[in-house]
Amino acid sequence: MAITTSSVLDNATRLQYLEAMGIDVWVSRASADHQQAPVSDALPETIDSWELLQAEVAPCTKCDLCKTRTQTVFGSGNKNAEWMFIGEGPGQNEDQQGLPFVGKAGQLLTEMLRAIGLDREEVFIANIVKCRPPANRDPNPIEIETCKPYLLRQLVLIKPKIIVVLGRVAAQALLNTDEPIGRLRGKIHALNDTPVVVVYHPAYLLRSLLDKRKAWADLKLAMQTVKHIKG
Numbered sequence: 001m002a003i004t005t006s007s008v009l010d011n012a013t014r015l016q017y018l019e020a021m022g023i024d025v026w027v028s029r030a031s032a033d034h035q036q037a038p039v040s041d042a043l044p045e046t047i048d049s050w051e052l053l054q055a056e057v058a059p060c061t062k063c064d065l066c067k068t069r070t071q072t073v074f075g076s077g078n079k080n081a082e083w084m085f086i087g088e089g090p091g092q093n094e095d096q097q098g099l100p101f102v103g104k105a106g107q108l109l110t111e112m113l114r115a116i117g118l119d120r121e122e123v124f125i126a127n128i129v130k131c132r133p134p135a136n137r138d139p140n141p142i143e144i145e146t147c148k149p150y151l152l153r154q155l156v157l158i159k160p161k162i163i164v165v166l167g168r169v170a171a172q173a174l175l176n177t178d179e180p181i182g183r184l185r186g187k188i189h190a191l192n193d194t195p196v197v198v199v200y201h202p203a204y205l206l207r208s209l210l211d212k213r214k215a216w217a218d219l220k221l222a223m224q225t226v227k228h229i230k231g
């Protein structure tokens, strides 16, 4: 079994069933060394609610992205979803509509969901950062660390069975790693006991048809994982 560096895994039972599936599990360097996970990954323990969280996100001015956004993009879908999809950050269309993945990449994401038998309404879709970075640049590390707690709170509220993280920026941010996406995909990671599968970003797949096959393999890996969890 490949033991690598990018996630937090402390559930022996989960490990066992993933092992039984013959699936590589990544263990974070922090947990392997018995160190504390970074503070930003510690799940909040206070009682939280969607109302509270939405009321905090909507007027957020914690980083400079608030100066150029039209509105925050909280995320959309089923608040009890089994599947959570996480992208990088809103683009122009998302910034205008206040919804994630509504542009061309969003249309491909909808197709990818369909291919594995899911509707947008039954999953939850969110981003690492809730505000559009100007000119669609990558969010910077400060913006990511400032915004990530909102996403972690969404994860606690939803308790998905699986997280599918879309693209390099989101994968590296969520898994606290700088490994290239080619090494992150094709494996099961974990974030606080929830399995995480990395899939190429739909915007990238629109440009790189050759990697669609790998994306399909990763979606199948995610499906297989959920199937196994549900028994």
Ligand code: URA
Pocket: 087, 088, 089, 090, 091, 094, 099, 100, 101, 102, 103, 105, 106, 127, 203
């Ligand atoms: N790309 C993303 O990463 N997120 C969106 O919401 C839209 C495009």
